[in-house]
Amino acid sequence: MTVISPGFRGRPRTSGHRLPPGQYETRDFPVLSAGPTPRVAREDWEFTVTTETGDRYRWTWGDLLSLPAERFTVDLHCVTRWSKFGTSWEGVSLDVLLGTVQSASDYALVSAYGGYTTNLPLADLLNGQAWIAHRYEGADLPAEHGGPARLLVPHLYLWKSAKWVRGIELTARSEPGFWESVGYHDYGDPWREQRYQGD
């Protein structure tokens, strides 16, 4: 008889989902924040993409809602070691927003209302990997989780998924963001446990 066992060196599995190394599952949705929660009125909200030549693309809240939205369910992995499985969102793919943008840049510096920033390669925002999400579990995204809208890049640690997203600057070089400039990893792949610089 063949016995199939994940073994004690196997990747932990919880409720049928895969857990990256060093993570544990939570059923809550912890609220992490480096500052006070910005309250951004939808009529004042805007999202911009600025290219290396200074060209600026701008979307209002109405513009965002007029674009085709996707519903998607993803697992979230926070660098503080919690993971949350099966979260359901609605938002606009960055493929749609960046599809009209002319740029030769390889990197993106994301900024948020409240001053937070984070950086990642532009390629990680494309090909169905990232969204500007504005609904969570069938309701408007609460401010404490980044509403009116947040970036969601679920294949990287959650600090890359900037809450209260305001814009993206496309740059030729990788420029460290808020946490990347004080020790956190430039890329942040949870499956390779890239928490800190040098990991």
Next chain:
Amino acid sequence: MTTDAGAPSYQDGNALAGPLSELFTVDLTTALTRCTGCGAAGPLAGLRVYAHAPGLVGRCPGCGQVVLRLVRGPRAAWLDLRGTVALRIPLGS
């Protein structure tokens, strides 16, 4: 844009005492800082510290600017003090 005036999600700067004591032999929470944003001066213990985050973030109680950031990794710590003009650290004679 406004910010949340509800229940505070921060602690006072005394929350920095333990993590900073790993790096410095003096108690830095009594050191005087001057914010590079608004110029307000006060002890580090008076900062608003956001600890539910990947690191500790100390903000000026006057203008909200980040004064201090401290990240503790398994093999190193990172300390950013670019938000303070200087620290006046009380020392014995």
